[in-house]
Amino acid sequence: MLSAGAGRAIRCREQGAALIEVLVSILIVSFGLLALAGLQTKMNAALLESYQRAQALTLLEDMTQRIQANQNQSVDYVAASLGTGATEPADCTTLGTRAQQDRCEWSKALKGAAVTADGVNVGSMIGARGCVEQLQPANPASGICQPAIYRVTVAWQGLNATVVPAAICGAGEYGSDDSFRKVVSARVIVPLPGCS
Template identity: 40%
Template sequence: MQHGALLIEVLITLVIVVTGLWGMAKVQARLQLSEMESYQRAQALLLLNDMASRMATNRAAAGSYAVALDSPLGVDMNCPAAGATPPERDLAEWCDALQGAAETLGTGSTRVGAMIGGRGCVEDLGGGQFMVTIAWQGMTPIVAPPASVGCGKDRYDGAPGTPCQGDLCRRALTTLVGVAAL
């Protein structure tokens, strides 16, 4: 009788340990997703501040930085060639950075130094106000960005039936750049 009770105690202990290990594995997987989301947000903030600084530095030509919402810079496009003017050069460099040119794998053709699906827009709001936006592909669905943020809208939806529908996986950061006429 004693031997049977000991065996049941061992089995119960084993079930408890396995359940705990399974829970720890799920927490670890969730932490890795959170870390990736955090990394992408940090990259987006760097690129957002980069363009805002470039525009503030070149105030006289701030209007030349405007990028149409339907053709944002970044993923799925050929970046413009660096032209003779500072805005042309800045937009070309920003586009390359959005595509991950800062870090490459192998022979340099695989760019991995930016967010997944990074896109950038600069909207001229008038009156010397510009809205700089970075959009990218999130790892899991959350709340969609506000309707007023049009950069990358409807470009991050997954296949029908997947959780990434209705812009729920689109992440976006914006900042306003004010350029006073001096």
């Protein structure tokens, strides 16, 4: 039979062991919560990257449709850089041709002019830029009938480094490391109807 003092010593050791178990459990849970917080941060960054890509694709489609709707002035859409860093008038309708107005409106859209908060454009990507390049001029000569081909590109600054894009739109505009530059491009072919 155990004496009263020995029984108390055993109970104290058991209580001490339970306290250590609780502390270990708290430590394990805290590591799990820290991992969850890190995962949440990465998920937020991925969500923003996805949002920016969706905005870029919308703006890319916008300009390709503008060129296709105004094929007679397609060469007037060529621009080295629109959007961030470009200046345009407050009212694009004051410009001469439809192509100039479209470029002006697209430049404003790249800057996020579609959504504002307290007078600041907030509806676009980080540092959005747009470029329209002519890859092939139209040649309506008899027997050749070569359509004009343009490349429309939207570039912006991403949050995560990736492979440097081959397209030159926005190159060198996002710091010394171009691996944060993201781009989407589309080709626009302007046919020559009636060419033979």
